[in-house]
Amino acid sequence: MIATKAYAAQNKNSGLAPWNFERRDVGPRDVQFDILYCGVCHSDLHQIKDEWGGAIFPMVPGHEIVGRVVKVGSEVKKFKVGDLAGTGCLVDSCRQCDNCQHGLEQYCTNGHSQTYNGLEQDHKTPTYGGYSNTIVVHEDFVLSVSEKLDLAAVAPLLCAGITTYSPLRHWKVGKGHKLGVVGLGGLGHMAVKFGVAFGAEVTVLSTSSKKEADAKKLGAHKFLVTSDKEQMKAAAGTFDFLLDTVSAEHDLNAYLALLKTDGVHICVGVPPEAAKVHAFSLVPGRKSLVGSMIGGLPETQEMLDFCAEHNIVSDIELVNMKDINTAYDRMLKGDVRYRFVIDMATL
């Protein structure tokens, strides 16, 4: 077994503190990489507080993981010692079901193994995430990372990146489309970058005007303050797509009113509370309310390669491991420009 240092939550009220555990030895198809950087996702916060239910404690969060390979199993073909590597929200899946066979491991019908707060495919052994110094993952769930990009700023691509890339690709958002990105946080700022790269006209929909200058710097064409009733009224019926990254309770009906006929509201944010949607928000304009979860392994690699080619990374603030609880407090207040990344050298 491999002695591993980490930060963990012991229960839903504990916050995060140092914790040690053991990872499995490197099997024939496993890759072990030392973690250099790990992004901080709002899902980490939802889960350590057990806001979605079913939390497994102790919990080591972190699913935006990048580092360098230190050991490979005897049958590993994709990686060698010294390579850069990344792992996102998944570390395994059944590999047999229709979705797994089509590279949609995130929708594995037999239950995938999420990187933390989940179970390995033996359905017994808990998984522990990237707020730790090293990780062992089956090579099929390890991504290749380009040496060309700033590694710390690549980390958030493994969740915030793929979660916004995948739905924009699936619904073929691009030239001629008006895309509204709801919420300018970790996911939102990546959605702006991808939306612009795919050729859409991108508007950021934010709760205040504080992030307007940043939104323009990120490439957004327009900015809409959602607390301003006049601005909301003026924007009614103008969007083809809304990509909703909001982490807290919000009125979906108010946003659905902004869609054109046949417009699509894509939920990627997962507030703990259930939303109330009136049928009249959907029926008159034949509108769709849909959802999307992260992305499968092939598409995650495609996204990383696209980012390397187009020089796309996340805008980050590097934090020390010991400051993680403060970073969570700031994330909750929307005070993050635009993703915290933990420098694992400080663990």
Ligand code: NAP
């Ligand atoms: P984040 O960085 O905290 O950003 C969330 C943004 O939502 C905030 O910056 C804020 O933007 C906006 N917001 C917050 N409270 C709001 C409210 N009450 N009303 C309207 N807007 C509000 O979080 P994140 O890491 O991007 O994650 C966002 C959500 O996506 C979380 O729920 C997370 O769990 C979920 N997620 C889902 C997937 C998936 O596979 N579907 C993957 C990763 C994360 P403004 O300041 O601009 O208003």
Ligand code: ZN
């Ligand atoms: Zn995430």
Ligand code: ZN
């Ligand atoms: Zn499956």
